[in-house]
Amino acid sequence: KIVLLRLGHRPERDKRITxxxxxxxxxxxxxxxxxxxxDPGIVETLEDVVRxxxxxxxxxxxxxYKQEIKEWKAAGxxxxxxxxxxxxxxxxxxxxxxxxxxxxxxxxxxVPPEIYQLADWNVAVGSQPHSEVAAVAITMDxxxxxxxxxxxxxNAELTIVPxxxxxxxxxxxxx
Ligand code: SAM
Numbered sequence: 001k002i003v004l005l006r007l008g009h010r011p012e013r014d015k016r017i018t019x020x021x022x023x024x025x026x027x028x029x030x031x032x033x034x035x036x037x038x039d040p041g042i043v044e045t046l047e048d049v050v051r052x053x054x055x056x057x058x059x060x061x062x063x064x065y066k067q068e069i070k071e072w073k074a075a076g077x078x079x080x081x082x083x084x085x086x087x088x089x090x091x092x093x094x095x096x097x098x099x100x101x102x103x104x105x106x107x108x109x110x111v112p113p114e115i116y117q118l119a120d121w122n123v124a125v126g127s128q129p130h131s132e133v134a135a136v137a138i139t140m141d142x143x144x145x146x147x148x149x150x151x152x153x154x155n156a157e158l159t160i161v162p163x164x165x166x167x168x169x170x171x172x173x174x175x
Contacts, residue, residue, distance in 0.1 A: 001101045002030045003072070004136065007065060007115070008108035009037040020133045021106060022046045022059060028140035028148045030104070032058035036065040054156025069103065069118050077101035078120045082135040083111070086122030089139060096121065096143045104139060106132040 004025040009018045019042060022033045026049075035042060043059045050057050069079055078099045096102060105115060116122050125135040141148060153159075161168035 003103050004030050004033045005065060005103055005105045006033060007036050007105060007111050009035060009039060010108060011039040014108050018042055019045050021136055024133055024137050026057040029151060034060045034063045034068050036063050038062040052157045054153030072103050077103055079103045079105060079118060080121045080123055081105040081115050081119035082125060082139060083122050084124045084127055084129055086124040089123050089125050092121055092123055093142050106136060
């Protein structure tokens with residue numbers, strides 16, 4: 001069970017990237033995303049994707065991140081903060097894989113320094129600056145137990161049939 005915590009989202013400039021963080025986490029099997037800012041538009045966009053493309057990914061708007069981390073840990077969950085300053089992902093992949101309940105935390109600009117203390121792991125996806133979308137994608141792909149690209153999303157209105165050329169989409173509209 002994986003949950004994503006998005007810190008530092010600025011509604012005026014991070015809409016696209018936060019949406020992409022959510023879509024990527026959903027694709028790779030996260031059960032939901034907690035947004036530590038108030039942006040109902042992001043919730044609407046992602047919920048619309050879930051309605052059309054299936055699965056039960058959820059988005060929780062405007063969370064108190066300290067409270068969420070506290071509750072997650074109290075329930076036995078572990079926290080992995082992705083940061084280029086952390087230990088390198090290949091060195092902790094096995095530990096992360098062994099975790100039943102993992103909260104993956106990503107920032108936008110600067111994260112509050114205490115995150116480094118609250119996290120069980122501060123993990124670098126390579127010690128170079130890049131993107132929270134790439135960091136989530138690489139981490140979730142590497143720690144997956146099965147092939148994350150073969151998962152199905154039930155109750156979809158739209159399902160793509162992989163095709164060598166062109167676009168094949170099945171529409172399953174429900175009453
Ligand atoms: N300048 C910011 C700082 O010093 O923390 C980082 C900005 S970066 C665009 C936004 C987020 O992407 C970071 O908070 C982190 O979660 C993620 N990120 C970027 N590069 C990363 C890396 N090499 N490893 C892990 N996460 C990374």
